[in-house]
Amino acid sequence: MIKRVLASLTVLALLGGTAPVDVRAAMSASQVEEALTCQCGCGLTVHSCNHLECSFAVPARKDIAESLARGESGEQIINRYKLKYGEKVLSSPLPEGFNLLAWIAPYAAIFLVGALMLVLFRRQIGKRAPGSRSEADDLPPYPDHSTPAMDERRTRLRKEVEDLER
Amino acid sequence: MIAIGNLALYLALATSLYAIAASSYGALARRKEFVASGEHAAYATWGLVTIATIVMVNALMTNDFTIKYVAAYTSTTLPTRFRFTALWGGMEGSLLFWTLILTSFTSLAQFQNRNRNRELMPYVTATASTVAVFFVSLLVFLTPPFALLARPPVEGTDLNPLLQNYWMQIHPPALYLGYVSWTIPFGFAIGALVTGRLDDLWIRTSRRWCLMAWFFLSLGNLFGARWAYEVLGWGGYWAWDPVENAAFMPLLTGTAYLHSVMIQERKDMLKVWNMTLIILTFALTIFGTFLTRSGVISSVHSFTESGLGPYFLTFLAFILVFSFGLVTYRLRELRPRHQLDSLLSRESAFLFNNLLLVGIAFATLWGTIFPVLSEWVRGVKITVGPPFFNRVNGPLAVALLLLMGVGPVIAWRRATFRNLVDNFFKPTALGLGCGAFGFALGMRSLSAILVVSFSAFVLCTVAAEFHSGARARVTMVGETYTTALIGLFRKNQRRYGGYVIHVGVVFMFLGVTMSSVYRVEELHTVKKGERFTIGRYTLEYQDSANKDDSHMAQLIATLAVYEDENLITTLYPEKRFYKRPEQPATEVDMRSTMRDDLYVVLGSLDDRGIATFQAYVNPLVWWLWFGGVVLVVGTGIAAFPSRKAAFRERARETSVIRRQQA
Numbered sequence: 024m025i026k027r028v029l030a031s032l033t034v035l036a037l038l039g040g041t042a043p044v045d046v047r048a049a050m051s052a053s054q055v056e057e058a059l060t061c062q063c064g065c066g067l068t069v070h071s072c073n074h075l076e077c078s079f080a081v082p083a084r085k086d087i088a089e090s091l092a093r094g095e096s097g098e099q100i101i102n103r104y105k106l107k108y109g110e111k112v113l114s115s116p117l118p119e120g121f122n123l124l125a126w127i128a129p130y131a132a133i134f135l136v137g138a139l140m141l142v143l144f145r146r147q148i149g150k151r152a153p154g155s156r157s158e159a160d161d162l163p164p165y166p167d168h169s170t171p172a173m174d175e176r177r178t179r180l181r182k183e184v185e186d187l188e189r
Numbered sequence: 190m191i192a193i194g195n196l197a198l199y200l201a202l203a204t205s206l207y208a209i210a211a212s213s214y215g216a217l218a219r220r221k222e223f224v225a226s227g228e229h230a231a232y233a234t235w236g237l238v239t240i241a242t243i244v245m246v247n248a249l250m251t252n253d254f255t256i257k258y259v260a261a262y263t264s265t266t267l268p269t270r271f272r273f274t275a276l277w278g279g280m281e282g283s284l285l286f287w288t289l290i291l292t293s294f295t296s297l298a299q300f301q302n303r304n305r306n307r308e309l310m311p312y313v314t315a316t317a318s319t320v321a322v323f324f325v326s327l328l329v330f331l332t333p334p335f336a337l338l339a340r341p342p343v344e345g346t347d348l349n350p351l352l353q354n355y356w357m358q359i360h361p362p363a364l365y366l367g368y369v370s371w372t373i374p375f376g377f378a379i380g381a382l383v384t385g386r387l388d389d390l391w392i393r394t395s396r397r398w399c400l401m402a403w404f405f406l407s408l409g410n411l412f413g414a415r416w417a418y419e420v421l422g423w424g425g426y427w428a429w430d431p432v433e434n435a436a437f438m439p440l441l442t443g444t445a446y447l448h449s450v451m452i453q454e455r456k457d458m459l460k461v462w463n464m465t466l467i468i469l470t471f472a473l474t475i476f477g478t479f480l481t482r483s484g485v486i487s488s489v490h491s492f493t494e495s496g497l498g499p500y501f502l503t504f505l506a507f508i509l510v511f512s513f514g515l516v517t518y519r520l521r522e523l524r525p526r527h528q529l530d531s532l533l534s535r536e537s538a539f540l541f542n543n544l545l546l547v548g549i550a551f552a553t554l555w556g557t558i559f560p561v562l563s564e565w566v567r568g569v570k571i572t573v574g575p576p577f578f579n580r581v582n583g584p585l586a587v588a589l590l591l592l593m594g595v596g597p598v599i600a601w602r603r604a605t606f607r608n609l610v611d612n613f614f615k616p617t618a619l620g621l622g623c624g625a626f627g628f629a630l631g632m633r634s635l636s637a638i639l640v641v642s643f644s645a646f647v648l649c650t651v652a653a654e655f656h657s658g659a660r661a662r663v664t665m666v667g668e669t670y671t672t673a674l675i676g677l678f679r680k681n682q683r684r685y686g687g688y689v690i691h692v693g694v695v696f697m698f699l700g701v702t703m704s705s706v707y708r709v710e711e712l713h714t715v716k717k718g719e720r721f722t723i724g725r726y727t728l729e730y731q732d733s734a735n736k737d738d739s740h741m742a743q744l745i746a747t748l749a750v751y752e753d754e755n756l757i758t759t760l761y762p763e764k765r766f767y768k769r770p771e772q773p774a775t776e777v778d779m780r781s782t783m784r785d786d787l788y789v790v791l792g793s794l795d796d797r798g799i800a801t802f803q804a805y806v807n808p809l810v811w812w813l814w815f816g817g818v819v820l821v822v823g824t825g826i827a828a829f830p831s832r833k834a835a836f837r838e839r840a841r842e843t844s845v846i847r848r849q850q851a
Contacts, residue, residue: 067423071423
């Protein structure tokens with residue numbers, strides 16, 4: 024069981040880990056626009072900038088469309104903007120060097136804490152010797168003073184309550 | 190009046206300091222008269238801060254431009270309804286408003302507990318008063334709201350046009366109510382740690398405060414999203430801006446806390462974890478205030494750089510060191526009395542739900558502060574924008590959605606294979622069916638298919654819970670099915686209210702995913718009488734109009750909207766030019782239906798009547814807002830359980846069963 028859950032956590036981590044993979048080989052105009060941050064101060068990407076007459080986003084969108092039409096790749100366009108404005112123009116950190124930490128840390132933290140939780144709880148559960156009593160076993164037994172009709176009704180009631188408690 | 194405002198703040202600082210000292214001494218020395226005196230001082234602080242706020246509101250309403258704040262955030266032409274909004278439009282006013290809410294809540298908590306929880310209350314008063322001392326000190330020494338101008342202007346600068354919107358009238362108050370409410374449960378937690386009353390008393394006592402805090406934080410986030418949607422005109426509602434993140438993080442840790450306390454109440458486990466969550470949630474509310482006011486991280490929402498950052502950081506460090514110091518001191522007593530029975534259990538599902546919620550909060554915090562880290566370590570400015578948060582948090586959120594369906598149905602203590610099959614076969618089949626149906630309809634986005642499948646799964650598990658509960662009542666009590674459903678709510682409002690909240694959250698997931706993945710957007714430049722098409726809509730630009738008054742000038746376009754050549758509505762997107770301060774703004778117009786929103790922004794309109802429109806079709810976004818309404822209803826049900834109604838319901842059931850037995 025623990026292995027299966029750990030495997031699931033690994034898959035989750037890998038899913039997250041796949042996120043920063045560079046997919047800029049064949050990018051559409053909107054993907055390139057999404058990869059760049061508008062420099063007008065709106066805090067949005069070039070694609071989402073809400074200033075319809077924005078001095079940065081509008082020319083950038085035009086430039087991106089024209090560059091792609093000329094045959095320049097998405098990656099080349101992004102690199103050109105990076106050279107001109109610095110790394111801050113990229114809407115998310117490149118998965119390299121120190122920036123790799125940005126992508127890895129959240130999933131690594133979740134994975135480590137999840138694994139630690141599993142190991143701790145597994146140990147707790149394992150510590151309980153076979154046949155040892157759990158909290159459920161400490162509950163008082165049902166009193167036995169009834170007629171067969173009441174027994175039947177009680178059994179039905181207990182089943183319904185158990186259904187409700189699920 | 191201004192002197193009264195200033196004097197009230199100075200006195201409030203003195204009374205709140207006295208409240209800390211008297212409450213703490215009274216509790217430690219077991220001197221009831223000092224405890225009472227501390228509480229009276231906290232009431233006095235509330236009265237004094239109220240007086241200062243009334244003075245400020247009066248100044249805003251009467252355009253008293255001798256006060257720097259009033260001159261900076263109002264004008265004679267600002268509509269009256271927005272003058273009150275100006276109270277939280279700037280740094281000083283917002284801090285005053287924050288302090289008013291804090292002291293009001295402190296007084297309310299004291300009044301509620303005047304005859305109970307007397308052991309914990311002095312520490313609640315002392316904790317809340319410590320927070321009050323911090324905020325009142327800022328108002329007295331660093332950002333005085335009643336600072337005067339040597340030469341008062343004839344006219345004020347006016348409120349930022351983006352804030353002149355009805356959503357901005359309710360978004361900040363809702364958010365502040367949410368932020369500040371967490372102070373009271375935090376106070377109870379500190380009280381429990383100091384006194385050693387580490388059973389679930391503090392949790393039960395502060396439960397409604399937690400729900401209220403969670404409710405207002407949720408509303409604050411939703412109102413903010415709606416404001417962004419209507420006002421910012423980019424067709425979206427969430428941009429992972431640092432200030433948005435600051436409001437989102439305590440909501441996540443608070444949600445984790447609301448789930449994990451159920452395990453402490455039921456099994457006496459996770460005491461350290463619950464203490465950690467409440468401390469983190471409160472600390473994140475202070476961190477959010479720090480982000481908005483420090484200027485450390487650039488944000489469209491933040492106030493101007495103020496130099497308050499170091500004070501907030503120091504206070505934050507004090508909170509964390511003091512609180513976790515107490516947790517460490519009590520670590521031995523916080524050990525659980527029971528242990529997990531199985532990894533396949535509801536407790537386990539709740540723990541993984543906690544892991545994901547706190548994981549998303551950490552990822553959000555990490556992304557928010559990473560630019561600062563990068564600048565410190567590498568000396569290079571970088572941006573961590575929406576693509577990062579969507580990629581990192583997306584998979585976690587989808588996993589969380591799945592757990593939302595598992596948690597309520599899986600058995601407590603230990604689930605058997607039979608139990609899993611019984612409970613999950615139908616929801617899983619429905620989820621897979623819905624995913625396949627979506628694929629057959631042309632959905633190719635993995636995230637969209639997963640969200641549709643998991644949403645169907647969750648809705649099915651919730652429906653099954655209601656159905657089995659109602660069926661049991663029909664069998665036991667002999668009620669009709671409808672009466673049985675109502676009876677379920679009456680008897681266990683907390684549980685069924687929680688399920689309603691889950692339904693609301695599912696709707697929100699669907700709205701967010703579909704409107705993000707399948708959004709259509711187009712830019713069109715047209716002359717009068719020309720048409721353009723977007724999605725299933727055809728829009729005809731019919732006319733334009735100008736309006737001009739002393740407050741603003743408006744350019745309004747008229748667009749007829751057709752579907753299958755039938756006129757379905759007319760839209761009036763606007764471009765506004767506010768005169769003080771001179772600033773352009775867009776006024777979006779939209780047609781909102783359950784299926785999609787047609788959302789139109791007027792980009793430009795020249796003298797020849799040629800207009801540029803940015804149009805969007807956002808599928809299912811209506812469900813995001815509707816999910817918010819469902820969430821409000823669910824929280825209302827869960828937060829205010831009527832003991833009398835539950836008692837009457839149980840008595841009625843018992844009498845019916847007895848009659849049947851007789």
